[in-house]
Amino acid sequence: MSVILSGKNVEVQEKECDTILEVARDAASAHTATDWHWVTERGCIFEALPSSVGPLVACSQPEFVKHRSAWPLSRKTCDIIFASSLKNLVVELLGREACIFNDQYIIKPPHAGELSAFPWHQDSNWLRECDVEVQPYLSAWIALDDMMEDMMLTIPAGTLVIMSSTLMHSSLPNISNHLRRAWMPQFSARPIVNCKTGVPLALAVLLINEGS
Ligand SMILES: O=C(O)CCC(=O)C(=O)O
Numbered sequence: 001m002s003v004i005l006s007g008k009n010v011e012v013q014e015k016e017c018d019t020i021l022e023v024a025r026d027a028a029s030a031h032t033a034t035d036w037h038w039v040t041e042r043g044c045i046f047e048a049l050p051s052s053v054g055p056l057v058a059c060s061q062p063e064f065v066k067h068r069s070a071w072p073l074s075r076k077t078c079d080i081i082f083a084s085s086l087k088n089l090v091v092e093l094l095g096r097e098a099c100i101f102n103d104q105y106i107i108k109p110p111h112a113g114e115l116s117a118f119p120w121h122q123d124s125n126w127l128r129e130c131d132v133e134v135q136p137y138l139s140a141w142i143a144l145d146d147m148m149e150d151m152m153l154t155i156p157a158g159t160l161v162i163m164s165s166t167l168m169h170s171s172l173p174n175i176s177n178h179l180r181r182a183w184m185p186q187f188s189a190r191p192i193v194n195c196k197t198g199v200p201l202a203l204a205v206l207l208i209n210e211g212s
Helices: 007-027 038-042 055-059 061-068 076-083 085-094 123-130
Strands: 044-048 099-102 105-106 118-121 135-144 157-162 169-171 178-184 187-188
Touching: 007 038, 007 044, 007 076, 007 105, 055 061, 061 076, 076 085, 085 099, 085 135, 085 157, 085 187, 123 135
Parallel strands: none
Antiparallel strands: 044 105, 099 187, 105 178, 118 169, 135 157, 135 178, 135 187
């Protein structure tokens, strides 16, 4: 566990997270700032790109960057994914074929209670039901708010926790007065694709674009 995002990059991610939340709030027709029910109903998880982006965006670095730089998302996040100490660490751990596999925020509303707790699980559980050749992957959970003990851990914003996808873990509810935001991109050692069709299960964008 160490601080990986500078204050400036924490701000970039906080702003993107808040914009995604606002857009999702409008789509959910939740009109009051104190109504958070719709957030816990979707498991407190917000994907940066919709799963409907299609295989081209999911596989090609230039296409991914183009879509991931357009409103409501931030171009600066692409620099964090593809050119930062986070990327260097991921390549060190997973090798030069490392890909971004998922790109998501965990947003826990204030006083969300048990509905915002994550029970014991392995991140890779859902792959068991998919027709894929599983590749090792890891989750890079990065705090976007200073977290006190009542939120889980006492850590400053920007702190990274790296977890293998097979690590059993859980988290407590947010019982604080504050929104509790984390960015949690996941990275695989190689593309994770459907065994029969070769279509990526989620994202399969190489961090190192050998062609560039
Ligand atoms: O942010 C948290 O509380 C935990 C998130 C988590 O465990 C997950 O998304 O797998």
